[in-house]
Amino acid sequence: MTATLEVEDLRTSFRTDDGIVKAVDGVSFSVDKGRTLGIVGESGSGKSVTCLTVMGLNDKRLATSSGSVRFGGEEILGASSDKLRKVRGDRIAMIFQDPMTSLNPVKSIGWQLEEAVLVHQDVTRSLAHARALELLNAVGIPHADTRISDYPHQFSGGMRQRVMIAMALVNNPDILIADEPTTALDVTTQAQILRLMQKLQDEFRMAIVMITHDLGVIAEIADDIVVMYAGKVVEQASAEDLFERPQHPYTWGLLGSLPRLTGQTERLYQIPGQPPSLLRPPSGCAFHPRCEFTFERCRAEVPELVAFGEPGHRHRCFLDNARRQQIWEAKKLEIKGEAA
């Protein structure tokens, strides 16, 4: 059986006044119905651009893409805008980071939900309205029947993200792409939204691609994880494998920067330095200027993705296996603290 979404060797670059920016550089992953893929990385690591490319939402005048995006076995990268439009919002839906600005301020939320139905289905407005109401109830908007005629500014951030989710699911999509859906929300609301997404995934049997910089979020909901750095995948594995046996120094850094309730009040680990400029990426491995284990080869050569251990686990690091295990064993104690 073919996966719902298969992305292979996806590359996207942008033309800017200062030169070409390789925002996505050879990314591959796939996700099946009912599964959740998490894409993790810092700002500027190319995770959002990856998803916008999948959706065909990049500015065509500035962006060029290559590689392959297959949806249900059919190639959609570079497809005609008409074809893409039929897929977008119908088979593949997307929700965004900031629910405060992602809804049109001058249209009622009912109108915006109905629009999502009407651009894909040939139904009457009253049917679309009924469907909109059904979804608002499904995402847990209290008094949905009266609130449906309210405007976005009359909703809180969490409620707006629920509306966005309702809007994304209104056509029963196969895939939901969520670009940092909880980043702009407070922690308790975050948890609610994540739980809601999981519940709806069970109901609607869709695949979820979750983009985030927050490993805590990923730990809660992802089945598979892709870690991105400077436009490249540096490690990918099943969630369990990645948390138990991470192989890349960058992943170690991300794990180390997670806050824990262990009673210790040490400062959180911080990956030193800044994410690199994609305009002038460092030579060799893009992570080498910030990596504590850098050696000659890292500066000279770009590491390939290599398989390790469990099937599907791949990483992009030159350290030899024995050395990596040794470092991780030591790190684990440090990171997992009292567990030792």
Place this chain on the structure above:
Amino acid sequence: MLQFLIRRLLWAVFLFLAATLITYVIFYVVPADPAKQMCGRACTQEDVARVAHHLGLDRPVYEQYGRYLWQLVGHQSLGTSYTTRQEVNHIIAQTAPVTASLVFGGAFFWLLLSIPVGILSALRARSIGDRAAMVFVLVGVSAHPVWIGLILSYFLGYRLHVTPIAGYCDFFNPSLGSDCGGPVQWAYHMILPWMTFMLLFAALYVRLIRANVMETMTEDYVRTARAKGASEHRVLSQHVLRNSMLPIVTILGMDIGLALGGAIFTESVFSLPGLGRQVLQSYSNFDLPVILGVVVFSTICIIIFNLVVDVLYAVLDPRIRLE
């Protein structure tokens, strides 16, 4: 809503008092003697004093102002002209429709030109068409209305005889003994003034609309609409336009209110007997009541148009509630 209106009204009263008072004081400070001018060369000192007394000019300025306000509020009278002895109400009623023809017609044409050009410019930013439009904007913004008016009048009116060179025809009543009058002649005579207004304001508005549309195109909700699978046409008509036109409504309201106070240059070039030309004439005669009348009238226009804009804004933008 009620509180909003009351606050607005109080503000309007203040604005009104400030505008008239300043006009009064400036007039008082200017070294001129309207009484002497009215009386004529042959008048003796006593005659001038009598006229001044008759007009109330021998009173202190605050008393004159008070009496003016009383006349205005109590009798809805703007007084009589010093020079022509005509009721100022009558003069305003005669000249305001001319200015209104110019301003509203002009606004119609400048929007007709600037909305499509502005939107196209934004959608095709940096294209040849966009650059051409920006050159037009630069010329339009830099040119003076008198220059634009004279050029149009010279080429289209004097050289090519497509339009009248200047002059005005009444919309309703053809004046006796001439065929000048009625809607067709009115519009025919207004073409050049409207074009002058159009070139002048369209330049500003093209730039404004272009900037607003471009900004709105980058909004998150526009991306959401695309992610929904809406067509580009739908994205533009349903999501971009309404949002990007909101600021235009405010500026249009202010511009129209302001222009109604007298488009002095355009009216002078085309000898349109409107408010602007009236003010110019009255000023050289030190005809205070007429000048004040126009000030009062335009203040009221500005206040009304600001109110209209506020109400319209609340209708267009659900985020704004009149509370």
